[in-house]
Amino acid sequence: MHDEESGRDGDQQPEPEAKPSFASMIGANSNIAQNADGGIDLLSTVGGVRGILETVLPGFIFIMVFALSSNLTWALFASIGLGVIFMVIRLAKRSTLIQSASGLIGILICAFAARHTGNAKDYYIPGFYTSGAYLLALVVSVILRWPLIGLLFGFIRNEGVEWRNKADRLRRYQIATWIIIGVFALRLAVQLPMYYTDHVVALGVARALMGVPLYAAGLWFAWLLSKPAETATGDSSGAVAN
Numbered sequence: 001m002h003d004e005e006s007g008r009d010g011d012q013q014p015e016p017e018a019k020p021s022f023a024s025m026i027g028a029n030s031n032i033a034q035n036a037d038g039g040i041d042l043l044s045t046v047g048g049v050r051g052i053l054e055t056v057l058p059g060f061i062f063i064m065v066f067a068l069s070s071n072l073t074w075a076l077f078a079s080i081g082l083g084v085i086f087m088v089i090r091l092a093k094r095s096t097l098i099q100s101a102s103g104l105i106g107i108l109i110c111a112f113a114a115r116h117t118g119n120a121k122d123y124y125i126p127g128f129y130t131s132g133a134y135l136l137a138l139v140v141s142v143i144l145r146w147p148l149i150g151l152l153f154g155f156i157r158n159e160g161v162e163w164r165n166k167a168d169r170l171r172r173y174q175i176a177t178w179i180i181i182g183v184f185a186l187r188l189a190v191q192l193p194m195y196y197t198d199h200v201v202a203l204g205v206a207r208a209l210m211g212v213p214l215y216a217a218g219l220w221f222a223w224l225l226s227k228p229a230e231t232a233t234g235d236s237s238g239a240v241a242n
Contacts, residue, residue, distance in 0.1 A: 063204025135184040147177035176222035183218035
């Protein structure tokens with residue numbers, strides 16, 4: 001009898017592990033990092049100090065070398081070389097290559113644009129197209145009442161898309177999306193006149209300052225503005241108080 005019961009116990013299959021929700025998977029795989037208090041961790045979100053350097057320095061080195069030498073080839077080699085160095089460092093430390101690899105690809109695209117025309121200011125043309133594409137996508141999402149920042153933040157906060165059924169939550173995410181739209185619009189409004197008036201050095205400095213720093217600030221304000229309102233009991237008016 002005992003053996004029979006043991007056999008039955010032995011035949012029992014282990015319970016399957018609970019599958020993570022779609023919301024948790026989106027949150028885990030997004031670029032938005034949260035701190036212990038549930039707020040947005042800006043430094044981790046933009047890739048940490050190394051990520052900031054990998055994003056900002058190649059373009060900054062390009063414009064500095066060009067300003068000092070007036071030699072487009074040297075400036076391009078300096079920028080590409082720095083991107084390669086960042087890749088080698090990542091390989092040596094066996095860390096993820098996604099950010100440095102995407103950064104190097106971006107540098108090569110910018111370098112090709114400048115080399116193709118022979119004009120240093122065209123190094124920044126791909127960035128204009130990127131900003132314009134993001135701006136257009138964000139504006140369309142707001143018009144369709146599916147604000148992209150709401151989709152991102154909503155999944156991170158485990159709200160899914162239920163926030164669309166709540167007027168206040170939809171309004172907050174619409175506003176949050178407009179903040180990021182403002183970031184891209186401001187980049188174009190400031191930098192395009194510099195491009196067309198051939199202020200190449202000023203354009204390079206503006207691109208560096210209005211890149212990661214401005215985006216991170218916009219993201220932080222968008223996160224705070226879209227935070228679920230506190231109720232009388234201290235809970236948030238969403239699925240999770242983040």
